[in-house]
Amino acid sequence: MKRVYTIGVDFGTESGRALLVDITNGQEVATHVTPYPHGVMDEVLIHSGSKLEQDWALQHPGDYLEVIRQSIPSVLAEANVSPDQVIGIGIDFTACTMMPLDAGGTPLCMLDEWRDHPHSWVKLWKHHAAQDEASLINETAKRRGETFLARYGGKLSSEWMLAKSLQILNEAPELYEQAVLFMEAADWVVMQLTGQLARSSCTAGYKANWHKREGYPSRQFLQSLDPRFGDLVEKKLRGPVKPLGSKAGGLTESMAALTGLLPGTAVAVANIDAHAMVPAVSVVTPGKLVLAMGTSTCHLILSDKEVTGEGICGVVEDGIIPGYYGYEAGQSAVGDIFAWYVDEAVPEYVRHKAAEERLGIHEWLEKEAAQYAPGQTGLLAIDWWNGSRSVLMDADLSGVILGLTLQTKPAEIYRTLLEATAFGTRAIIDAFTESGMDVQELYACGGLPQRNRLLMQIYADVTGKEIKVADTVQTAAFGAAMFGAVAAGKEQGGFGSIVEAAEAMARVREETFKPIEANVRIYDRLYKEYKGLHDYLGRGENGVLKRLKALKSGGRQ
Template sequence: MAYSIGVDYGTGSGRVVLLDLDEAAEVAVAVIPYQHGVIDTIFPATGEKLPPDWALQHPMDYLDVLRRGIPAVLAETGVHPADVIGIGIDFTSCTVLPVTQTGEPLCMMAEWAEHPHAWPKLWKHHAAQPIADRMNQLARERDEDFLTRYGGRISSEWYFPKLIEVFEADPDVYQACDAFVEATDWIVWYLTGNLRRNSCTAGYKALWSEDGGMPAEDFFQAVNPGFTRPLDKLGDVFYPLGTRAGQLREHVAEQLGLHAHVAVAVGNVDAMVAVPSVGVSRPGSLVMVMGTSICHLTVSHEEVRLPGITGVVKGGALPGLYAYEAGQAAVGDMFEWFVKTWVPERYLDEATRRHASIYEVLEEEAARLSPGQNGLVAFDWWNGNRSILGDADVSGMIFGLTLATSTADVYRALLESTAYGTRRIIDNFAEHGIVIDELVACGGLPQKSPLLMQIYADICGLPVVVRDSKEIPARGAAMFGAVAAGAKVGGFDSITSASDVLAAPIQRTYQPNAAAREAYDRLYQIYRELHEYLGEKNVHLLHRLKQVRVRSLNDAFVNQLV
């Protein structure tokens, strides 16, 4: 028997999967919530309020996932540690932290603990937006070729906006850190003692490409004249997906209850690792990794530079193919916001009475509505727009509200808004020669919400394939762990061969309903007109609203300090 472990680091928790490589079965799963969670209001080291758009995490939460989760899956199954041959890691990205040359996070050192910039910046830390704006303006003015790989826009979520934010806001932290590393690479470093920066995050988040390298140093100097050595904290060697980073260090293996011979794969991104896990190996499929946000991934044989994506990277998901990423920044987060802030008490009482979740109660009511019956069109911009606008300063909207609008009406509109956003992304791909013929959905939402999946099929007019696994990213990470172990010891010689055997089976396929599609086509035309009007032609209106809110929050923040 041979097993591999996949560790999937999400926004609020980590998941550990033990994958039986002989049976292609997930034999155990451990979910470890982060003790500190998302740090976006109160800074734990001082008790002070954080400024707007901050999102930090605690590295001890990451280690806790390993130290609790791996022994838990071994204990649950009774699998002998000697039978575990590989470990793979995936992580939200771009989640980055400053560390010393030995890999110690600055925030865990007494002299730096009270510096917010010494802490890991979570992917949805958007406080670097002004820096991203400067970078975008300069790249357009200089006609920088690299910008076209990212749909024409750099995101505040990415590596260099966050690093330059540290450089400008807390130079002492910048000087003290020897490396500013993706959290996925840091975990691999912790496990093996080897810093092996992966090519996936470098390509999608740090402006690097296999063919073109990095942007010229004078570009970064134009962003900030003092920022003269952009690779100092990033490094310049990046390892392809599936590469073996090393094996477990002796003391780490002992902590985790494993043997030191376990191979560890280079790190990966939680979205990209899902592609082989759902069995996608060809152009035409759009993988939707659905959780707090959505990442959309598709592949092609040739590179196409198109607007409205967040990146195209050769080998970014599968060897030899160009992988394209797009996405929506608020999905599960938006549904959770609605439940916490808008749902009347009677829904909560009903859920309690039936021993059901509040989402099940809402879904039942929303499912009774026919397409268009709520008379609403909503935009899922509650956390900005990732694709196709690439604009963190737009905000969510609901159109058509009346005194007759019900809770179920609004909930269904929010579900539909995410499908409209996906259809807009599909249209953008098609307009540039990348045709999508099926959607492959994975993550927690597809398992929990049949209504949402049918809405996607009806709005997009495409079949939606749902794979039978709640832990697709962790499963994919385990597959890469098996590849790192190598075929000679019971693993696989490539991620393609691993996918052929280990991809999760199909659970259900949702087909479009013709009548629903016709109704949604009419609504989608309204959506497209509003999208253009408020997201492009008159986007300054939403930007001004954001400016008013941020100014007010900053004033309140300053008053609190005084």
């Protein structure tokens, strides 16, 4: 019997990777990672070298095509799989990662006349420079009583499509007029693969405020933000919105030649990276909260009912698994916080000790941090190094560490940062619960749960819940491959639904992380301190963090 495969391509913050999966048993056959040649532009613009303003984060769309060019042929070659054995491709992407296009679908940054203009480039998910626009959107929507606002916790993020589009209009109206389409990078890559314009219901729902029955926010609302913004949907967000699991199209002749696959190979409608992870860890029913943990963390849960509440970044019908409402919340920095500490603040002697013990710096810090009991460091941190996505949805907030002394050691700070992100997750669980969601189980996936055992034990202790961990490192790519199998359909050897695909392919590890009762009691006390500080600094009683950021911004001008 001929073995049948699909390929999942996961586009992350720093790199993209392809994963070849045997869909009969979920075996990961081959994987290949392509680092983005241009990385993340958050200080200067390539080519011109001009300095970017605070909170910008841009990318080069050519890097995404480089992933397709390098990684797909590489997994085929590594596994010695013939093109006729691959029945489908699925992709997932960070979101909202958006770009302006010309009439031919070419990103404006790839045209000579616009390449030196920062607004012509891809705005990465963590581009937070549209906070003023997000604030205007939120204030106006609240004043007008717009019903869509409640589905997003009462606030739209500066990371999302409306705020980023409005920033382009405000700061570069000539480029806004030139742009024929604004697209999620996820949908743009699918368009490159198939030659077909197909917007994902997932990206449109969570990041562009599209609703299955109501559509996008109304022309009247958009016009109230700026008269020039009224036709955003009709002109720049046009195109069919297709459900997850459906086929966006077949691989074009040129893309078949580039990848080594057959023309016409099924390409699934794009997915958001975290959302693709949910079925990949076997979660296809309500009550199970999935922590998609990486540079940031997304918290995802299914329900058979639609509720609203603070901290819910989005609720979208069929947004994750068809037949359910998919809920999203998140922390805009988790792994990025740990990386910041190692890259920018760890003293040199730590690097020497790690090298002597032949350990990575993160490994050494984890080992040393595990020697401390909860509360023993005397430290407490707030996890806002990249703002607060949930529950406060405020990109202008920043990180805090309390309790530092002349005796504080690097491993104590490292442990405290781990704990801070766990407290942030508990705050999100509390917000879900207060909104009427039943959070029964926790599932963790992504790179962090695979690498840092101390982190997962802290999360179990802080939340008081057992945590199950995905049995794959490339969980997003694995989920994307599952959707590729669904797009191919049963007639090609795939599946009729993502639920069927999950039953056949998904798996979690046998080992779980269980809360330790003594630790739970101490973390309950620390969490009360965290929550008090969280509300004091984050809800306006003391605006020192925003005043500091304003001074910093003024100092750069």
